[in-house]
Amino acid sequence: MGLFALLLIGLAGWLIWTGRLQRMSAKDGMALGAALVGAVMAAKGKPLIGAPLLVGATLFFFTKSQPGSKRSSKPVPQATSPQAVIDARKLLGVGPDADALAIRAAHRRLIASVHPDRGGTEALAAQINAARDLLIKEAAHRP
Incomplete structure (x- = not known):
């Protein structure tokens, strides 16, 4: 022991x-x-x-x-509202016609300045990451 x-x-x-x-x-x-x-x-x-x-x-x-437990910390998927997409675009500074490459480039530029390892907050980094994920998902579903 x-x-x-x-x-x-x-x-x-x-x-x-x-x-x-x-x-x-x-x-x-x-x-x-x-x-x-x-x-x-x-x-x-x-x-x-x-x-x-x-x-x-x-x-x-x-x-x-365990995946089915109440204590599991996996995020619950939510429906994306048009306002959430607009807010994500404002946060990353990309236009409505931005493709996945432009979204990722804007994310890299922004996260480099506000990353928690460089003095930023984890909450802001999480918002930026969520905005990137939302916009990439939205860009993939665009015609």
Whole structure:
């Protein structure tokens, strides 16, 4: 069990080092913390305390990863309104006749200046990415 605890601590360190921990929700962090505490307790010879924490965290992450679960974080497809397309064009600065290449080029120019790694916000980068996806989908359906 001590090796398992070290592996979990190593996993947490790796998540922090690579920045993946920033994209975790508070519930994910709490479940990871419970798993770490459970592994340490089990390694110290207290499996009655550690095992339920480990099992609970495992079940949390397992149910979250299932496609049909309520906790799944997959986006729900929405119908595109004409106003959403207009707003996306304004955000990327492309005209109504822009093709996929022009949309991607405008996206690259804009995201380079507002990317979270360069001081921008994740919310704005997500809006720009969503606008690109919407316009490319809309351009593919245009005659």
